Amino acid sequence: MSDYIASSPEELQAMLDSLGLKDLDALTGHLPEAVLLKEDGWDLPEGMSEFEALAKLKKMASHNRIYEDLYRGAGAYRHYIPSLVNALSSRGEFLTAYTPYQAEMSQGLLHSIFEYQTMICELTGMDVSNASVYDGATAAAEALLMCRDPKHRRVLVPASVHPQILQVIRTYGEAYGMEITVLECLHGVLEESVLREALSEDTACLLLQQPNYFGLIEDAETLFAAAAEKKVKGILHINPIAAALLPSAKEAGAVIAVGEGQPLGMPLNFGGPYLGFMASVSAMMRKLPGRIVGQSTDHEGRRAYVLTLQAREQHIRREKASSSICSNQALCALRAAIYCSAMGTEGIEQVASHCVSNAHYLAQELCEKTKLKLKYPGEFFHEFVTVSEVPSGVLLKHLEDHGILGGLPLSDHEILWCATEVNHKENMDHLVELIGEVAA
Amino acid sequence: MSQLIFERGTQGHRGVALPKLQVPAYTLKTKLRAEKPQLPSVSELEVVRHYTECSQRVKGVDHVFYPLGSCTMKYNPKVNEDAANLEGFTAIHPLAPEEDVQGCLEVVATLEKYLTQITGMDAFCFQPAAGAHGEFSGLMTIRNYLKRRHEDQRTVVFVPDSAHGTNPASAVMAGFTVKQIPSNAEGNVDVEALRAMADETTAALMLTNPNTLGLFEKDILEITKIIHDAGGLVYYDGANLNAIMGIARPGDMGFDVVHLNLHKTFSTPHGGGGPGSGPIGVKRHLIPYLPSPRIENGRIHEDCPESLGRMKMFYGNFGVMVRALTYVMILGKEGLRRTSQVAVLNARYLEHELSRSYDMAIDQPCMHEFVMTLKRQHHDLGVSAMDIAKGMIDRGIHPPTMYFPLIVEEALMVEPTETEPKAVLDEAVRVLSELLDLAASDPQALQACPTTTPVGRIDEVQAARHPILRWQKGNE
Numbered sequence: 042m043s044d045y046i047a048s049s050p051e052e053l054q055a056m057l058d059s060l061g062l063k064d065l066d067a068l069t070g071h072l073p074e075a076v077l078l079k080e081d082g083w084d085l086p087e088g089m090s091e092f093e094a095l096a097k098l099k100k101m102a103s104h105n106r107i108y109e110d111l112y113r114g115a116g117a118y119r120h121y122i123p124s125l126v127n128a129l130s131s132r133g134e135f136l137t138a139y140t141p142y143q144a145e146m147s148q149g150l151l152h153s154i155f156e157y158q159t160m161i162c163e164l165t166g167m168d169v170s171n172a173s174v175y176d177g178a179t180a181a182a183e184a185l186l187m188c189r190d191p192k193h194r195r196v197l198v199p200a201s202v203h204p205q206i207l208q209v210i211r212t213y214g215e216a217y218g219m220e221i222t223v224l225e226c227l228h229g230v231l232e233e234s235v236l237r238e239a240l241s242e243d244t245a246c247l248l249l250q251q252p253n254y255f256g257l258i259e260d261a262e263t264l265f266a267a268a269a270e271k272k273v274k275g276i277l278h279i280n281p282i283a284a285a286l287l288p289s290a291k292e293a294g295a296v297i298a299v300g301e302g303q304p305l306g307m308p309l310n311f312g313g314p315y316l317g318f319m320a321s322v323s324a325m326m327r328k329l330p331g332r333i334v335g336q337s338t339d340h341e342g343r344r345a346y347v348l349t350l351q352a353r354e355q356h357i358r359r360e361k362a363s364s365s366i367c368s369n370q371a372l373c374a375l376r377a378a379i380y381c382s383a384m385g386t387e388g389i390e391q392v393a394s395h396c397v398s399n400a401h402y403l404a405q406e407l408c409e410k411t412k413l414k415l416k417y418p419g420e421f422f423h424e425f426v427t428v429s430e431v432p433s434g435v436l437l438k439h440l441e442d443h444g445i446l447g448g449l450p451l452s453d454h455e456i457l458w459c460a461t462e463v464n465h466k467e468n469m470d471h472l473v474e475l476i477g478e479v480a481a
Numbered sequence: 482m483s484q485l486i487f488e489r490g491t492q493g494h495r496g497v498a499l500p501k502l503q504v505p506a507y508t509l510k511t512k513l514r515a516e517k518p519q520l521p522s523v524s525e526l527e528v529v530r531h532y533t534e535c536s537q538r539v540k541g542v543d544h545v546f547y548p549l550g551s552c553t554m555k556y557n558p559k560v561n562e563d564a565a566n567l568e569g570f571t572a573i574h575p576l577a578p579e580e581d582v583q584g585c586l587e588v589v590a591t592l593e594k595y596l597t598q599i600t601g602m603d604a605f606c607f608q609p610a611a612g613a614h615g616e617f618s619g620l621m622t623i624r625n626y627l628k629r630r631h632e633d634q635r636t637v638v639f640v641p642d643s644a645h646g647t648n649p650a651s652a653v654m655a656g657f658t659v660k661q662i663p664s665n666a667e668g669n670v671d672v673e674a675l676r677a678m679a680d681e682t683t684a685a686l687m688l689t690n691p692n693t694l695g696l697f698e699k700d701i702l703e704i705t706k707i708i709h710d711a712g713g714l715v716y717y718d719g720a721n722l723n724a725i726m727g728i729a730r731p732g733d734m735g736f737d738v739v740h741l742n743l744h745k746t747f748s749t750p751h752g753g754g755g756p757g758s759g760p761i762g763v764k765r766h767l768i769p770y771l772p773s774p775r776i777e778n779g780r781i782h783e784d785c786p787e788s789l790g791r792m793k794m795f796y797g798n799f800g801v802m803v804r805a806l807t808y809v810m811i812l813g814k815e816g817l818r819r820t821s822q823v824a825v826l827n828a829r830y831l832e833h834e835l836s837r838s839y840d841m842a843i844d845q846p847c848m849h850e851f852v853m854t855l856k857r858q859h860h861d862l863g864v865s866a867m868d869i870a871k872g873m874i875d876r877g878i879h880p881p882t883m884y885f886p887l888i889v890e891e892a893l894m895v896e897p898t899e900t901e902p903k904a905v906l907d908e909a910v911r912v913l914s915e916l917l918d919l920a921a922s923d924p925q926a927l928q929a930c931p932t933t934t935p936v937g938r939i940d941e942v943q944a945a946r947h948p949i950l951r952w953q954k955g956n957e
Binding site: 044045047052065066068073082088090095125127128129139140142143144146148158160166168169173176179215218258284308313337338340341343350354359360362383384385388392394422437441465467 | 654
């Protein structure tokens with residue numbers, strides 16, 4: 042057992058002596074007797090060595106099943122993570138630093154966040170980015186709050202948005218007193234006529250996901266243009282890999298871009314930690330929640346970086362703050378920045394186009410060689426939905442029996458598939474063969 | 482160096498190579514991006530050098546003493562990283578079938594069991610990603626509970642004037658009105674003022690114990706009773722749990738909801754501002770009202786009819802949970818109690834030694850942290866808490882939390898944590914005393930600090946008035 046206490050027993054006693062105390066228990070002698078915890082008042086195992094603890098954790102990890110071949114996305118994507126991402130981001134300097142309040146001794150961190158903000162601006166086409174928030178869903182929720190005013194409390198969101206994002210914005214929306222109206226998507230995407238019907242005087246914003254939950258590409262430009270006619274603000278929730286190819290959020294007419302940064306170098310990790318990115322046009326800059334790093338100079342005129350626009354934040358404004366968030370996912374943002382630096386524009390474009398090509402190959406093979414059919418006619422990015430008469434459970438079980446994690450079952454007969462740059466042709470051919478065995 | 486990565490390299494560098502595409506290339510038929518994103522164009526070695534240089538201009542707990550009050554900057558054991566990086570955890574898809582993620586669910590269940598014992602609560606939800614997110618989630622749980630009991634008239638949340646700014650901000654986010662509770666002369670909650678304010682509109686009281694002055698609220702049982710008698714709930718901000726593990730439990734003090742900061746008390750690294758984890762614990766009667774899904778007995782229960790809903794995608798910051806579990810397993814029951822005891826001893830010793838030269842905000846025995854005030858020096862010498870803090874940077878110590886709590890003028894809030902040895906504390910006493918001497922003999926020299934860092938004091942006003950928030954060609 043180790044307790045990471047660095048003073049020796051003699052040193053501890055010397056400190057106690059200087060305080061005129063007999064032992065460690067005497068330190069809390071002034072606490073009311075009634076709240077003091079008795080030795081048998083709580084139950085916890087004895088400590089153990091690092092070696093034993095790791096062995097136990099390895100045992101636990103072995104109760105998970107690792108799929109080398111995986112076709113499931115739905116908000117968490119397996120991409121190749123270059124080795125330098127782990128090597129650099131696990132440096133103790135980054136790992137064990139606090140939020141960079143003391144700017145002079147945190148320049149490297151502030152510098153890297155400033156670069157991260159620039160990369161997010163580039164990917165989204167927006168003017169300003171914050172230093173990241175908890176995840177893609179909470180980023181969407183915070184974006185709604187940026188659009189709220191006393192006369193505009195309605196949020197329009199199509200049913201093609203990830204159901205978990207919908208759940209999170211419902212929770213936040215309820216707290217903020219915002220009403221969430223979910224619009225139907227007959228063919229998997231929001232149609233302009235459905236949107237026009239729904240736009241009302243009290244509508245604050247329209248939230249779209251691009252590509253959407255079903256992998257389909259929404260006609261964001263047309264939809265945001267229709268919304269803008271009624272002075273309704275556009276929020277686009279993007280996949281940052283797809284952003285390398287698809288029109289940027291700014292080009293599509295959004296005023297706020299948010300998204301899940303996980304594809305930029307975060308492992309799946311059973312859902313976290315990931316990061317949410319948030320960027321906006323400059324007019325909404327002071328409504329952005331969370332940390333923001335700005336460039337300034339020191340007293341000698343040297344370029345320097347510092348947390349800025351803090352008048353928005355809780356430690357200054359307390360109950361009048363725009364959000365209670367007081368951290369970012371700094372280490373995840375660092376990983377994203379390292380990933381973007383390592384890949385470069387062409388690298389990310391290549392990842393994106395491999396995703397698209399692999400997904401389209403898989404879709405085409407499944408449709409040609411098995412009885413699966415595409416559910417929606419629209420263009421998709423790296424995810425697509427199939428329908429089949431054979432129950433989803435049967436198809437997926439057959440794949441799992443062969444060591445493959447298939448797509449996500451959306452219903453008894455619908456599956457949401459995903460392919461990225463890490464899925465190889467021969468594996469996809471094998472998958473199609475296996476599906477053919479149960480759905481030929 | 483202060484070169485940005487965008488200023489490095491030359492055009493035409495290709496990123497890390499991917500395998501050759503083995504399938505026919507497919508070109509999207511929809512409209513594509515007009516303007517390409519301009520990401521850095523650098524070689525792999527340049528990326529490595531760039532971020533290595535960045536890392537050399539950041540100071541973490543791995544370098545220096547970091548007595549940042551309220552933040553619990555203890556040593557982050559390296560074994561935690563090894564555990565969290567096991568492929569059996571990192572490669573697991575959050576939406577994989579339940580039977581394939583039993584190991585992850587075991588981590589969640591084991592950590593939940595341990596945390597309930599440490600805090601005296603009955604169940605935990607791990608969705609919140611940070612302390613402030615935990616506060617928001619905990620208050621939403623309270624709001625949901627009150628609403629379902631048709632007690633919508635309970636709209637007021639009490640927050641002490643010494644509280645962290647996230648407390649009132651989270652309460653407002655959750656739709657409550659905030660009323661401030663005054664502190665008495667000893668730095669504790671003014672019990673009589675609270676009694677007079679509690680009524681049928683009271684939803685909750687938010688409190689941290691020990692409080693932000695580092696004092697244990699001796700009247701805590703009385704305080705929680707006042708709120709319960711008025712029909713409200715009591716919320717525990719776990720920022721200061723490091724003072725009381727194995728000594729006292731929020732659950733036994735009458736708290737109904739707690740949030741913990743796994744990145745503080747449970748040794749997971751702060752990462753320069755995150756990711757953290759802010760799980761919330763509740764007493765049994767509040768379990769149905771927690772965020773959903775609930776993880777229980779190796780199952781993920783999506784169907785929770787009385788839940789407030791979802792606070793975050795998936796199940797929270799799982800990787801952080803693995804680190805915290807590793808820590809609790811290694812320390813065990815005795816280790817955790819000793820941790821808190823030594824955290825208190827280190828703070829009490831440092832306070833005792835420093836009180837020879839510095840004024841303390843309150844003359845009471847502290848728990849795991851204490852607050853000094855530079856009010857006198859500010860008045861007499863024109864030297865501020867900030868000046869002392871910047872002087873510490875030059876002498877190899879990360880400054881304490883400055884100007885907090887707000888009820889103390891020129892405050893420096895010091896939390897040494899249990900993992901620092903006596904020698905480091907003694908050295909800090911020497912440095913801090915020397916800085917006071919410097920403040921008296923040559924205040925201008927102190928005001929010029931820091932001088933050993935890559936940059937000196939930064940013009941924050943300029944940064945806020947003329948925001949430059951991204952790199953652009955030409956603004957270097």
